[in-house]
Amino acid sequence: MNAFPKTSALMARGCEFLGTEYAIMCGAMSWVSERNLVSAISNGGGFGVIACGAMTPDLLDAEIAATKAMTDKPFGVNLITMHPDLPDLIAVCAGHDVGHVVLAGGIPPKGSVEAIKAAGAKVIVFAPTLALAKKLLRSGADALVIEGMEAGGHIGPVSTSVLAQEFLPALSEEHVVFVAGGIGRGEAMAGYLEMGASGVQLGTRFACATESIAHPDFKKAFFRANARDAVASVQVDARLPVIPVRALKNKGTEEFTAKQREVAGVLDREEIAMAEAQLQIEHYWAGALRRAVVDGDVENGSLMAGQSVGMVKEEEPAAEIIAKLMAESEAALGGRRAA
Numbered sequence: 001m002n003a004f005p006k007t008s009a010l011m012a013r014g015c016e017f018l019g020t021e022y023a024i025m026c027g028a029m030s031w032v033s034e035r036n037l038v039s040a041i042s043n044g045g046g047f048g049v050i051a052c053g054a055m056t057p058d059l060l061d062a063e064i065a066a067t068k069a070m071t072d073k074p075f076g077v078n079l080i081t082m083h084p085d086l087p088d089l090i091a092v093c094a095g096h097d098v099g100h101v102v103l104a105g106g107i108p109p110k111g112s113v114e115a116i117k118a119a120g121a122k123v124i125v126f127a128p129t130l131a132l133a134k135k136l137l138r139s140g141a142d143a144l145v146i147e148g149m150e151a152g153g154h155i156g157p158v159s160t161s162v163l164a165q166e167f168l169p170a171l172s173e174e175h176v177v178f179v180a181g182g183i184g185r186g187e188a189m190a191g192y193l194e195m196g197a198s199g200v201q202l203g204t205r206f207a208c209a210t211e212s213i214a215h216p217d218f219k220k221a222f223f224r225a226n227a228r229d230a231v232a233s234v235q236v237d238a239r240l241p242v243i244p245v246r247a248l249k250n251k252g253t254e255e256f257t258a259k260q261r262e263v264a265g266v267l268d269r270e271e272i273a274m275a276e277a278q279l280q281i282e283h284y285w286a287g288a289l290r291r292a293v294v295d296g297d298v299e300n301g302s303l304m305a306g307q308s309v310g311m312v313k314e315e316e317p318a319a320e321i322i323a324k325l326m327a328e329s330e331a332a333l334g335g336r337r338a339a
């Protein structure tokens with residue numbers, strides 16, 4: 001018997017789309033979402049997604065093979081649209097018969113959606129505006145993730161609750177839409193499902209799962225943090241566009257602001273060109289997440305985290321987190337009480 005009948009009924013379309021027991025995706029997190037966490041999520045009935053990030057095609061190939069060895073359940077691969085080897089990465093996914101490819105980080109370049117679909121996989125995209133969402137769905141994307149500014153990592157300017165009100169009534173009848181950003185408990189998940197979402201995507205809540213390889217000090221920083229500690233980076237100069245990143249405030253976030261001022265000053269004195277200035281800003285952050293996740297440098301590294309971080313209190317197996325979310329949702333929908 002299904003222990004979560006009301007939630008499962010609302011998730012039916014999302015589960016069918018993903019091929020899972022529950023329509024709960026663990027959003028790709030660079031350095032965190034590798035074979036161990038991805039397989040644990042999928043084995044727990046959710047949908048794990050490998051974060052390709054800046055991996056080369058060979059590294060992605062090895063990561064997919066290793067993940068397949070740890071689970072026979074469906075999982076996806078998240079590719080960053082501006083990766084210089086995007087066509088090769090798509091080919092690697094096709095070679096492994098990956099069922100779902102998530103395109104993140106910008107508008108999918110021409111031909112990428114078609115290339116993924118030609119290999120038989122489904123394409124999941126992000127869209128910051130309703131107009132762009134409609135365009136992407138019209139031109140072949142199979143599902144959409146809307147992600148609010150409560151989320152960890154790179155963020156847009158609008159909150160999840162507002163995006164949900166704008167997008168779900170307009171799209172959810174015809175399309176599969178997943179809601180992400182700020183979901184820490186099952187009650188919130190139930191709310192978005194009732195509004196028409198086919199499923200949800202969480203990152204922060206899963207980053208410290210027992211199976212996550214994140215450094216123990218990275219996890220400790222999450223357990224100690226409150227919602228208000230997960231702040232968005234600020235852009236200090238209009239000429240230097242910086243996509244905001246939500247992360248726990250530390251020396252690294254302060255230094256990032258100082259670095260922007262320094263580069264803006266050099267730009268004022270016309271000592272470097274704009275492109276070089278922007279590159280310096282990007283390079284500054286490159287590797288910062290790795291320093292925190294892999295090396296445990298929680299002072300200078302980037303502790304990307306969403307506002308739901310205050311609800312992350314201890315290590316728990318991924319399957320238990322998923323089961324808790326389902327129980328909380330079911331209770332909220334008037335079914336069985338959550339434990």
Ligand SMILES: Cc1cc2nc3c(=O)[nH]c(=O)nc-3n(C[C@H](O)[C@H](O)[C@H](O)COP(=O)(O)O)c2cc1C
Nearest residue numbers: 027028029030104151152153181182202203204306
């Ligand atoms: C540590 C961390 C790293 C992330 N890295 C990526 C990434 O590489 N690519 C991506 O598309 N999203 C990334 N995200 C966003 C997540 O996939 C997910 O959409 C987000 O965490 C959901 O919001 P939540 O944090 O409020 O649960 C990252 C989030 C975190 C917390």
